Structures are given as structure tokens and as C-alpha cells.
Amino acid sequence: MLRNWNWLVWSGFAAALLAAFSYIPFFSRFPATRDFPWANLLLFLAAGCMLGIGVYRAFAHSSRYRGKISGIILSVLSLVLCGLFCFGVFFAARDLPSAKSALRVGQQAPDFLLTGSDGNPVTLSGLRQGRRAVLLIFYRGYW
Amino acid sequence: MVAISVDSPEESRRLCQSRGYTFRLLSDPRADTIRAYGVIHEHGSEEGRDIARPAEFLVDQTGTIRWVNLAGTLLARLRPETALRAIDGMAHANARGFVR
Numbered sequence: 529m530l531r532n533w534n535w536l537v538w539s540g541f542a543a544a545l546l547a548a549f550s551y552i553p554f555f556s557r558f559p560a561t562r563d564f565p566w567a568n569l570l571l572f573l574a575a576g577c578m579l580g581i582g583v584y585r586a587f588a589h590s591s592r593y594r595g596k597i598s599g600i601i602l603s604v605l606s607l608v609l610c611g612l613f614c615f616g617v618f619f620a621a622r623d624l625p626s627a628k629s630a631l632r633v634g635q636q637a638p639d640f641l642l643t644g645s646d647g648n649p650v651t652l653s654g655l656r657q658g659r660r661a662v663l664l665i666f667y668r669g670y671w
Numbered sequence: 672m673v674a675i676s677v678d679s680p681e682e683s684r685r686l687c688q689s690r691g692y693t694f695r696l697l698s699d700p701r702a703d704t705i706r707a708y709g710v711i712h713e714h715g716s717e718e719g720r721d722i723a724r725p726a727e728f729l730v731d732q733t734g735t736i737r738w739v740n741l742a743g744t745l746l747a748r749l750r751p752e753t754a755l756r757a758i759d760g761m762a763h764a765n766a767r768g769f770v771r
Contacts (some may be wrong), residue, residue: 556746563747621745624724629709633739637730640704642675642697643685650697652730655673659732661761662673663754666710666723668745669676670686 534595537602540578544606547571548613565617572610579603601639636662675699677722699723710741724748729757737761 547568555561555568583603586595631637639652655662675739678686683696702721705711712728726750729738738757740749 551765559748562741563744565746572731601694601751617744617746624743624745625715627741629711630726630739630741631736633727633736635736637734637736638704638707639725640697640699642699642704643680645680645687645696645698646694647680650673650695652734656730656732656734661737661758662730663734663758664708664728664730665672665674665749666705666708666712666726666728667676668712668715668722668725668730670682671745 531590531594532592534582534593534599536578536582537586537595537599538582540575540580540582541602541606543571543575543578546611547575548609551613565613568613572606572613575606576610579606673697675723677702677716677720679706708724727754729754729761731761737764758767 550571551565551568555565579602580598582595583599585593586599590596636641637652641649641651644650652662652664673720674692675697676683677700678696678698680698683698684691686726687696699705702723705721705723708722708726708728709771710724711721712724713721714722715722725742725745725748727740728736731737738761740753742748
């Protein structure tokens, strides 16, 4: 008897791929999905559900559905993707130095002399001239 | 508003041109200023170079730090409305004027 293609395990794997690789090119562009990657975690959840049902029916209804081996391989690969994603989001991205060393509210901001992108020198005291407040944004840079 | 990183002025110029930024990018290649503000991330770059961690300081007219924002994760970025709220808060507390 010809058994049905177990599309759920393949859809589940596709969802896991999408979940793992859509954050940087797509979801990181929007503040709502960037600061906490809930959209990607939801995609992983959907992938898990599809793979779970797909593998279950491959074994429970093996006369009707294929996908025992492919289901297990794709499930393991999806788990690895999910693990790497969670490691990146919850450990690697939070591996920042302690905030305790940073200057605090009420302290005097040290003056600086830095080079602007036009090549001209810029000082904090110069930026503050004319009784202006200044917002300093430190960023990692693109090296 | 100025942005500070270890990038060279040439890299910052390229970034400004490609993204259309109108605020100033300042270059701190030896990370002296980044260190002075206590926001150094040692070996933070992929090549192990010392770079700045993301951090924002609002400095008032007298040179006093009035607001600090240190995100706990690299995924989070300062939202414009958050910065504006901090500036409004400072303005309510005292003064006027903000350099862009």
C-alpha cells in the first residue's frame, strides 16, 4: 500500500529554519520583535507542534504515513537550531560587562576630544557650548 | 546627539553615507573615552578587540550626567521615544536646549 507523504514533519522543519534564520534579516528590523524575539520563539513552538504531530502519526499510523526516519532526523536538526538560537539570544547576546563600572546619574561627564567622521576634532565641552544638553550614544561599531 | 565607537572616521563616514545619518559619529579608536565612561567591553568584537558596549548618557548644560541607559542584551536598542522621554524629563526638571 502506498503511504502518504508526511508533510507535517517537513513543514515543521521549514518553520524551524524560518524561526532560526529570520531574526537578523527581518524581525530585528522592528523594535517590537527585536528587543525580545517572541516572534521567532513562537515560530519554534509552531515547528515543534508540527514535528511532534508528524512524528507521532509516522509511528502511530505507520500504515498510512511515512516519515519515521525523516521525522526523527528533522526533529533533531530543529532541536539543534532552537538550541543554538536560544543560546545566542539568552547567553551570547547578554554576555556584556557589568553595568556597575559605568558612570552614574549625578556624576560629571568627562570631557573628551574625538575625531568626527568629517575628520574634525570634537569635544564634549564644544558640543555643550551655548548651554546645550548632549545625548552620548556609545555603540559597538562595525569595526 | 553624538554617537561614539572605536570605528575609524572613514568607517563612520561610510556608515553615515550608506544609512543617511545626520547626527555626528565620533571615532574613539583607542577606546579612551569609552573607558572613561566605564562602558568598555573588553575583547567584545569578533576579533577580540576592546569595543564599547551599547550605552547612552544624557549630559545636561552643566556637564552633569542626568540619565543613563544600559541595555542588558545586545538585541535591545534605544528607542527614540525612550530618549525623548528622558530629555523631556530633564527639561521638566530644569532647562531647554538639546544638540542634534
